[in-house]
Amino acid sequence: MTATTTDSAALRAQLVNRLVADGFLHEPRWQRAFLGVLREAFVEQFTVHDPATGTYTRYDLAADRGAALAAVYSDLSLLTQLDAGGTATSSSTTPSLMALMLERLAVHPGHRVLEIGTGTGYNAALLCHELGDHAVTSIDIDPALVEQARTRLAEVGYGPRLIAGDGALGVAGARPYDRIIATCGLPRVPAAWLAQTREGGIILVNLGFALVRLTVAADGTAGGRFTDYAAFMPRRTNLDDTALTARDIIAAADRDGTICRAPLPDGLDERSLQCLHAIVHPHVHKVVVHNDDGDMYALTDPVSGSWARARPDGNANATVVTGGPRDLWADLTTLAGWWNEAGRPEPTRLGLTVASDGAHELWLDRPEQPVMPLPPA
Incomplete structure (x- = not known):
């Protein structure tokens, strides 16, 4: 330049x-x-x-x-x-x-x-x-x-x-x-x-x-x-913390775990769904790896110690391997299911109510139409 x-x-x-x-x-x-x-x-x-x-x-x-x-x-x-x-x-x-x-x-x-x-x-x-x-x-x-x-x-x-x-x-x-x-x-x-x-x-x-x-x-x-x-750098709570890189996320998901075959919802790579997923599950990190033999989704949650990886099979399903106390793939696909059924709303259709005690509730179009309480962070 x-x-x-x-x-x-x-x-x-x-x-x-x-x-x-x-x-x-x-x-x-x-x-x-x-x-x-x-x-x-x-x-x-x-x-x-x-x-x-x-x-x-x-x-x-x-x-x-x-x-x-x-x-x-x-x-x-x-x-x-x-x-x-x-x-x-x-x-x-x-x-x-x-x-x-x-x-x-x-x-x-x-x-x-x-x-x-x-x-x-x-x-x-x-x-x-x-x-x-x-x-x-x-x-x-x-x-x-x-x-x-x-x-x-x-x-x-x-x-x-x-x-x-x-x-x-x-x-x-x-x-x-x-x-x-x-x-x-x-x-x-x-x-x-x-x-x-x-x-x-x-x-x-x-x-x-x-x-x-x-x-x-x-x-x-x-x-x-x-x-x-919009996406800013996350607030730091410790000056010595080192953020996860894509390599770290892939490594965290590359382990032996519980194997299953699970649905592959439509629109997983759509920006609005990725945004919604980050709002609902803020500590889950996700990357998509593109290989000659197909894509792989890698997810990890350092807070709970959970992880998942999924390889689509081309038939609207994926082979999924998970570990830890939470099923990160099920969390993602459940959210994707709601998003698809709701007409794939953009973030501007979503709103938030925060109670004085810090409880969060997500809504669609108007506060009287709640979607879900957001898990505490």
Whole structure:
């Protein structure tokens, strides 16, 4: 990737124009924020992954500013930290998703916002640009990231409240927030967030592979629809944790176990079903291996220690091998059966109600049409 100009302002304008043209950025106030906040101030060295080729390209603003700036102001996720297994644990996410979420949040001057997942600090800077420093609190599990973000924010003139801690606990001790936005993926919406959000306040969070926008009610519950496909890095509970790779998932499912022949439902590879499966069973990891002798589905749940692998036989059935206390293949096929019978709903037809004690119920089209309670995470 090469830059036609090293003028940061010109590149920011090009990015904003693209976000507007592609339908991600509508409001002039957020257009001004993306124009006014220098994204390169929050990254020095970063990596870009090309999913089409599987390749990773490393950029360094000091070594090749032109190429790095071109990447910074493209609609790309900039990976800034990796775990021991090579999985990204911090990034500056794609500007299109950031813009979409900021507009979905419906935040306005006078609101107080809690951001879960400080990361590089760039999203906090965009919030500060619109709301002012005093209105923004951001928390991250990684103290080093928090201090780095604090320095970079100060260098461009922003000073939000930054905290090192577990975002699932929120930040208590102050009057309730008007908005909570999570820039990391979670298995469930923490009950603490409901308690820390005012009546009528909004919580925007990534569950599975989708965003859900919840409004907090007077009785302490929260409810709302899934709005968009999205996938963030999962929230970390331990800085030493290493994420499972595709190789790990395949290895976990490659064991002796109980063998059976089971149905192969339609649509297993459809995006909407994969999204639903990730919402209902957030700790189950799934990959599909394509071989000359046919496909294989590999699933593992490190929380329960369960695993499964399935090889379709070409006759709407599969040879399945399972192990552990849960039958992961039965869980998947049961869910696929409901999804097919319901007309293969997209995530935007689904919604969620969260009780004050943290219980989750999934619904279809309207809250009065419940689908299932979600298992605790």
